[in-house]
Each structure stands twice: as C-alpha cells, then as structure tokens.
C-alpha cells in the first residue's frame with residue numbers, strides 16, 4: 088500500500104509548489120449542490136477569510152462564490168446563515184441555474200449527492216462551461232476516473248481537471264480533516280500544479296489537509312468523511328449514560344465533547360493511544376472497570392467492522408437511490 092503524505096494546515100510540500108503555473112487560478116468558485124457539505128465549505132472559507140487566516144496559497148483563494156441549489160428551502164437556509172452584506176457582495180445564489188453559475192466561475196466544487204453528478208454534467212452547455220476549469224469533487228464513492236470518463240464523452244482529454252477531495256462536516260467550524268487525492272506520476276492526465284495548490288489552499292481554510300493515493304482514498308473517505316457520525320455516537324452513548332446517572336444532558340454533552348477534543352489534542356501532540364489509556368487507567372481503578380466493559384462488548388472490533396462496512400459501502404453510491412435530505 089502506498090505511503091500517505093501528511094500536510095498539516097499552513098504547510099506545503101514540493102507537490103504543491105507552484106511551478107510555472109499562473110499566480111491565481113481564478114476568483115470565483117461555484118458550488119454545485121450547496122447542501123450540508125457545500126454550505127459547510129462555503130461558511131468555512133468565508134470565515135477563514137473574514138478572520139484573515141493566512142494559509143499557504145492564500146492568493147489562490149476565490150473571493151466570490153456561486154452557491155447552486157435546486158430547492159428554495161436550501162436557498163433560504165444559506166441566506167439565513169450568511170450576513171446580508173455577504174449575499175450582496177460575495178455570494179450569489181443560483182437556483183436551478185447551474186450552467187450560468189459555472190460559466191461565471193473559475194473553479195467548481197461538485198457537492199451534490201453522489202448519484203446526481205451525471206445529470207448535472209449532462210445539462211446542456213455544462214461541458215462547455217467547465218472547459219479549462221478546476222473541478223473539485225467531494226462526492227463519496229465517485230472516483231475521479233468516473234467523472235473524467237463521463238466528461239470525456241463531450242470534452243477532449245486535458246480540457247478539464249478533476250481533483251478528488253474528502254472533507255468532513257467540521258468544515259463549517261474550520262476543523263475538518265480533508266484528504267486530497269494525489270495523481271500517480273504515470274497518470275495519463277496529470278493535474279496542473281497550480282490547480283492542486285488551489286484545491287489545497289481552499290481546503291486548508293476549513294481544516295487540516297492530507298494527501299493520499301487513489302488506492303487508499305476510500306479508506307480516507309471513511310476516516311475523514313464518516314467518522315464525525317461515529318464520534319457523535321460515542322458522545323451520545325456517554326451522555327445517555329451520564330444522564331441515566333443524574334447529570335443534565337447539556338452539562339454532560341459539553342463535558343463529553345470537551346474531553347473528546349482534549350483527548351484528540353493529546354494524541355495529535357504525539358501521545359500514543361495505548362500510553363494514554365494506561366496513564367488514565369491506574370491499576371485497580373475505576374477507569375479499568377469501564378475499559379473492561381468496553382472490551383467485553385468487543386468495542387474495538389466493532390469500530391474495525393464499522394470502518395470496513397463504511398468503506399465497502401461506498402461502491403455503487405454513484406448509482407445510489409434518490410434520497411433528498413430534509414433541509415434543516
């Protein structure tokens with residue numbers, strides 16, 4: 088299995104250096120399918136820019152956005168989350184108007200449901216509108232090859248560039264873990280370096296960015312995209328346990344989430360998970376009793392099974408069932 092290159096926020100490696108590419112890839116980003124994830128990325132980038140967060144390649148970041156939706160509920164939802172002046176000056180909402188949005192954009196994030204990318208790419212005029220532009224796909228279970236093969240029926244090879252990215256829901260609070268797919272050097276359609284740098288700059292606005300090879304991308308999709316739901320389930324269970332013992336739900340939720348964040352910070356500072364467990368669970372102590380309960384329930388094996396189930400569950404998402412999310 089190929090080794091992954093880890094690029095923490097604010098750092099870059101030679102893969103991402105500009106090498107003769109234009110200084111700016113473009114200024115306007117169209118988000119095709121601005122639902123939960125599209126809105127999270129939009130809010131994350133806007134908030135990073137508002138807080139003057141300096142990322143590598145900040146000069147590559149878009150400064151105007153086109154949020155594409157097809158239901159008015161989504162448009163209302165986005166409007167309610169943005170300051171009104173942003174809507175006038177920075178973010179344009181496009182309802183059932185994808186082609187015009189892409190025509191007026193320099194780069195695109197494809198963020199519709201995985202099974203809907205083909206009808207969107209097949210809209211009359213879409214292929215021409217995409218020509219020469221960077222397409223960043225966050226679609227789970229849809230490979231770059233699938234998108235490229237689909238576009239190659241109408242556009243010549245090399246007329247577009249697809250970069251696969253897998254952010255997570257914490258993009259909205261700039262705490263995502265995002266993986267970008269590297270192109271093997273022998274790939275028949277290499278990616279322009281300034282496009283890779285642009286994608287890196289955008290996703291750096293919403294958290295840490297990692298790079299992985301195509302062969303490991305689906306594992307990273309689960310680890311980055313799905314595990315916020317897993318971690319939420321851990322907190323849910325702990326909170327229910329605390330509430331059952333008499334603590335208020337609000338206090339329990341705050342404490343459990345804060346403790347999860349602190350544990351993550353310790354691990355990210357270099358502490359091994361096993362050392363951490365041993366340091367918390369002193370011999371004969373109460374924590375060890377709790378760990379024993381977790382071991383009896385095969386908890387670690389269950390997490391391993393969940394990783395496998397989510398990773399193998401990605402195949403076929405591009406042909407998936409038509410489920411529309413209820414707009415929150």
Ligand SMILES: NC(=O)c1ccc[n+]([C@@H]2O[C@H](COP(=O)([O-])OP(=O)(O)OC[C@H]3O[C@@H](n4cnc5c(N)ncnc54)[C@H](OP(=O)(O)O)[C@@H]3O)[C@@H](O)[C@H]2O)c1
Nearest residue numbers: 120122123124156157158198199200201226227256312412
């Ligand atoms: N949510 C996550 O945590 C997460 C994490 C990683 C990756 N992803 C990926 O991100 C993508 C979006 O996921 P999501 O959770 O954000 O789903 P979502 O909330 O359902 O968002 C998808 C959006 O695309 C819109 N859309 C569909 N067809 C369209 C069209 N023809 N023109 C314009 N807009 C259109 C949908 O509108 P309708 O509702 O009206 O169809 C919806 O607003 C998926 O491919 C998913 O695999 C999601």
